[in-house]
Amino acid sequence: MTTIEATALTKVYREATTDVVAVRDASLATAAGEIVAVMGPSGSGKTTLLSMLGCILRPTTGTVTIDGQRVWDSDERDLPRLRRRYVGFIFQSFNLFPALTAAENVEVVLNLKGLDGRAARREAGRLLERVGLAPRLDFRPRDLSGGEKQRVSIARALAGDPPLILADEPTANLDASNGEQVMRLLREAAAQGRSVVIVTHDHRVAPWVDRTVLLEDGRLVA
Amino acid sequence: MSVDIARKNLFHDRTRFLITVVGVTFSVVLIFAQVGIYLGFIENASIIIDNTDAEIWITSKSSANFDFPLAFDERRLAKVKEVPGVADADYLILTWLSMRLADGGSEAVELIGFNPHTGVGGPWQLVEGSVQALKAGHGLIVDESAFPKLGALRVGDLVEVDETRLRVVGISRGVRGFTTAPYVFTSLRTAREVDPRFRDRTVFIVARVVPGHDPSQVAERLRALPYLDVHTRDEYSLKTRLYWTLQTGLGVGFALTALMAVVVGTVVVAQTIYTATIEHLREFGTLKAIGATNRMVYGIIVEQAVINAVVGYAAGLLITLLAVHSSSLTGVVMVVRPPVMLAVFIVAVAMCLGAAVISVRKALQVDPVMVFRA
Structure with missing residues (x-):
């Protein structure tokens, strides 16, 4: 079953008097349980593609359908709800809230999805336990290693059980061991029926993904 | 949560x-x-007005505020008492004088002369002495807030106000004026002796209304009297406050x-x-x-x-x-x-x-x- 289907996505930025095409006519579909890696050099349009898939950046033309819902037909004000419902994000720089503990960082997403109080706290604990951070629930990001931060980030992305995980360079700031641990967790997430799209330069992810597509000058070439 | x-x-x-x-x-x-x-x-600035048991204050025309009033003919009192709704009315004098201090210096004071038989216009809280003692004449009540300026006076002390010797017969509390000159109280008779300009003149007429009558309506009737300004207590209090607020x-x-x-x-x-x-x-x-x-x-x-x-x-x-x-x-x-x-x-x-x-x-x-x- 297809989780996300992007059809003929094009994004054109206007810079001064020139139109710059960041992504051109890109089509991509992923099935539930599948991990797809989008690889390409810097400036090839990977982040732009990821932003359009994640309901953050409106494409100039083309459509994105997640779980049967045509995302870009929605009103701009409805996009936060779609992101809450369908997408879990993992960022290269983790983007954890420094003032919150590991558990609270996960709880924030659960709160946004309508789960509050003890139930949210319990669920955050369960998710962090799943990524091997049960002893670190009350640690703040500054007290966690890079690998641990990324695992909190994965737990956060899994919060609320979204069908799609979008990961931006999830292993870029990690050593081999931590990178492998992160990919194993993403593999587990996919095994539970989610689609995972990874944007990366890192060839170490190759053994963990089902499919790799190449983005060059805004075009998907393989 | x-x-x-x-x-x-x-x-x-x-x-x-x-x-x-x-x-x-x-x-x-x-x-x-x-x-x-x-x-x-x-x-x-309006502490005397607010604490005086009189609903109506009558002053000369264009008397800007409580501390700088103008005197007028005392015979107006009879006319005021004739107006329906007025239960009683008294003279009240305020005059700026000089008090000689124990150290030889002197200090400006605002002497208030009131009727000690009714107490209207006098101090409302005494910590020592009595208002009744003013009836004997040549008595003075000083507020304790004035001690830093006038010295720590006690009942029985003799003081000199504009070359007239007065005996302290009471110490009041809570009468702190707006100006730098402290308020001191004496009987109407003594005030007129100390400052003869007020022998047949008064500064205020303070009137109480018959219970059940509306002070505003009584004041309106009193406004028919010529050459006088008539205020209810609240109006005069506000007028005095606004004077200091806006004019200064x-x-x-x-x-x-x-x-x-x-x-x-x-x-x-x-x-x-x-x-x-x-x-x-x-x-x-x-x-x-x-x-x-x-x-x-x-x-x-x-x-x-x-x-x-x-x-x-x-x-x-x-x-x-x-x-x-x-x-x-x-x-x-x-x-x-x-x-x-x-x-x-x-x-x-x-x-x-x-x-x-x-x-x-x-x-x-x-x-x-x-x-x-x-």
């Missing part, structure tokens, strides 16, 4: 929080001080300082909230990316502004109340009552919310795409 990002972020950076709260506290204390001292001054620049001075306090507070709070917002822009971007709405984002900044306001206000109120407590020792009267507290609280919250406006705009402009930049 949800994770309170606003509170967590605010308390996470304690130094910044402290700076913001100090800014709000400074502002709140300054506003309280300005408003409190102004109210203290202005309540003192006192009100403008206090208002400008209070306004400066609001401006300084707003700038301090705006700077710290704005810096904090800029530093947390990436977090706001992340929040938006994971599904927070704009409303949730500005809710965080608004909550932080309100917390700053509440904590800063509480600290400011505490300092103010301590100042009010000690103000009785310094001689400065600060009036801080619940309505003033509420008003300053509203100003503090409005100030912090106003200061947060730029930050809210900045946070709302954050493009969640920024979260993908390393």
Whole structure:
């Protein structure tokens, strides 16, 4: 079953008097349980593609359908709800809230999805336990290693059980061991029926993904 | 309950929080001080009017305020008493004189001559002596608030007012005037002896109305009398307060300082909230990316502004109340009552919310795409 289907996505930025095409006519579909890696050099349009898939950046033309819902037909004000419902994000720089503990960082997403109080706290604990951070629930990001931060980030992305995980360079700031641990967790997430799209330069992810597509000058070439 | 990002972020950076709260506290204390001292001054300005058991005050035409009245013919009293609704009326004299001090110096005083048989216009609280003792003549009641100027007088002491020797027969409490000259009280008869200009003249006629009659209606009837101004107690109190507030620049001075306090507070709070917002822009971007709405984002900044306001206000109120407590020792009267507290609280919250406006705009402009930049 297809989780996300992007059809003929094009994004054109206007810079001064020139139109710059960041992504051109890109089509991509992923099935539930599948991990797809989008690889390409810097400036090839990977982040732009990821932003359009994640309901953050409106494409100039083309459509994105997640779980049967045509995302870009929605009103701009409805996009936060779609992101809450369908997408879990993992960022290269983790983007954890420094003032919150590991558990609270996960709880924030659960709160946004309508789960509050003890139930949210319990669920955050369960998710962090799943990524091997049960002893670190009350640690703040500054007290966690890079690998641990990324695992909190994965737990956060899994919060609320979204069908799609979008990961931006999830292993870029990690050593081999931590990178492998992160990919194993993403593999587990996919095994539970989610689609995972990874944007990366890192060839170490190759053994963990089902499919790799190449983005060059805004075009998907393989 | 949800994770309170606003509170967590605010308390996470304690130094910044402290700076913001100090800014709000400074502002709140300054506003309280300005408003409190102004109210203290202005309540003192009409303290005799407000505490005199007479609903109607009659003065000469164009008598601007209580402390600088003009005298008029005392024969008007009979006409006043004839007006329906007037139960009784008395003369009341106020004159500026000089009192010789024990150290040989002298001090200006405002001598009030009143009818000791009715007590109308006299002191309302005595800590020593009695009003009745004034009936014997050549007696004087001094307020304890005047001791720093007149010396620590006791009942039985002899003093000299405009070369007339008077004996202190009472010590009053709570009669602190607006001007630098303390109020001292004597009988009407003695006042006329000390200052013969008032032998057949009076400064005020103070009238009580028959119970059940409306003082405003009785005052309206009295306004038919020529060459006099007639006020109800509240009207005359307000007239006196407005005179000092508007005619002397006192009100403008206090208002400008209070306004400066609001401006300084707003700038301090705006700077710290704005810096904090800029530093947390990436977090706001992340929040938006994971599904927070704009409303949730500005809710965080608004909550932080309100917390700053509440904590800063509480600290400011505490300092103010301590100042009010000690103000009785310094001689400065600060009036801080619940309505003033509420008003300053509203100003503090409005100030912090106003200061947060730029930050809210900045946070709302954050493009969640920024979260993908390393």
